[in-house]
Amino acid sequence: MYINGASAISPLPVFDAMASGISFIPGEGNRLTATEPAYNNLIDPKLIRRMSRVIRMGVATAMDALRQADVSNPDAIITGTAYGCLEDTGIFLKRLVENGEEMLTPTAFIQSTHNTVGAQVALLLKCHAYNNTYVQRAQSFERSLQDARLWLTEHPGSSVLVGAADELTDYSYGLLERFGLYRHQAGGEGAAYYLVTDTASEKSWARVDRVYTLFDPGPQELQELATTLEQEASGQIDVLLSGEEEMDYNADQYAKVSSILGGGLSVIRYKKYCGVYPTATAFATWLAAWWLKAGKVEVEGWQLLSPRRILVYQADPSGYHSFILLSAC
Amino acid sequence: MNREQLVEELKQQIIEQLNLQVQPADIVASDPLFNEGLGLDSIDALELIVLMQQKYRIKLANAEDGPKIFQSVDTMADFILANQTPQAG
Structure with a gap:
């Protein structure tokens, strides 16, 4: 399986690595926040308004990976996420409690499901291809990669957009910090997408x-x-x-x-x-x-x-x- | 609150509720909210219905009236003024 386009957003500024390289400086503090690019150049501003950070990060990296590989419409979109869209989940649950389970607005609910990132990518591309999201804790990305490999085995010559995204919100950070998760290493977040195929090309970065x-x-x-x-x-x-x-x-x-x-x-x-x-x-x-x-x-x-x-x-x-x-x- | 104040308040609330990347001054009260105007869609329509219920305690009796009521900020303001229950006291 060959990576022909790859894009990432993380606390380490890597999204523009092709233009500016990478300065490897370890993050400081107990919570590392993703260094996000200016999305207005990457996503239609009319659509950005409904996207939480994890969706923006996922969509931006997906589009960037496709652009690098010169693929406009992949044959499959596969995403891994452990936490899903936490920010919107938090908003929806908060309103659920505050409004006594009545008068709930649709946006936060629609955007809170785990498959929102993959779905938004498909909507933007008008891509009706196979679209799956794996939610398997610390193996969510690995399951996505395995599914991409299976897809390529069954569909030779096709291209698969595969990646993962997770965000850390104020609320989730507070909870996980209390559980001692970040006692020795800072909490983090990020998104990365890859355009993979079963054959190498001059655009190939590496082989999985x-x-x-x-x-x-x-x-x-x-x-x-x-x-x-x-x-x-x-x-x-x-x-x-x-x-x-x-x-x-x-x-x-x-x-x-x-x-x-x-x-x-x-x-x-x-x-x-x-x-x-x-x-x-x-x-x-x-x-x-x-x-x-x-x-x-x-x-x-x-x-x-x-x-x-x-x-x-x-x-x-x-x-x-x-x-x-x-x-x- | 007079009609002018209500129109300005509505503009602000629509921006906040729908997370629009515009300023109140950018919204022309008589311009269409959907399609060619602000470009709102069906999800935004649901958000506006909830806004109307939460903030002004007005429930839409007929869904068919929606397009007329939410045609513009002006029509929303007219509908609120015509249907709002006076505050007690």
Whole structure:
């Protein structure tokens, strides 16, 4: 599966990376807010007024990925989101309580469903193709990628728009912070979309070789999968884009995976740039694709030339583990 | 509140309720709200019905009257003035 267009919005300013490059500065504070572009140039202002931040981020990155790949109407739109459209959900529920379950306005309700981002993209494109949204906590993006791969297997020569989006609102931040989620690493948010096909082109950024997921694996299961990946990559994984946080609950598992993947492996922790959120692997995948396309990994003064393969690994505290292996085209 | 004040209040409320990216001065009270005017659509119509109920305590008896009532800010103001229940006291 080849990435022919990729776009991301995250706390790290990457949306305009093609024009201005990326300055890798870790986020400060306990809550990282996405650096959003000026949407008026990307989305019809008449439509923006109804879109909450997560919808704007999702739609803007989807349109940007399509533009890069020079695709006007994809054959499928697949989206992953764990939290969905939280802002509108909050507005709708607040009004529900305040108005005694009467006189509810439609916009917040319509925009609060989890599939709103994918639906808005389809509406804007007037695209009647397959459209699906996966809501599976920290594997929402991975499930979307797997579905994209299945679609391409069943429909050779087609193109799929696949991505993920999640937002952090004042209310959700307050709740999750109380649960201790952001004790060691800041909360985050973001969106990323990719235009993928089953064949390479001159526009290709990178190839997605493997997407594996595990739930609550034991040491043996984790070892077997890491070993499989290492063998499938012929020992050529140069960088591990690790979801490990400070004082991570799964530190042992991250250490185990990196030790199996070999001594020459460089480990880069990505959550200090985007914060903690369930679909952060979509941002990490964008970073991996960006570096593979550039033929160079460059971050905070460290550099690696001609990376061959990059593995995105996340071991979420909820027990969901995911591995996304990408290689240079 | 006189009619002029009501028209200005309505403009402000429509902007807030529908999150329009315009200023009250940009809305001409006699211009159509839907299609060629402000470009509102059916979802906005539902928002305006709720606005009418919440703010002015006026419930639309017949849905068929909607297009006439919500034709412009002027027609909305006329309808409110004709149907608003006087405040007690």
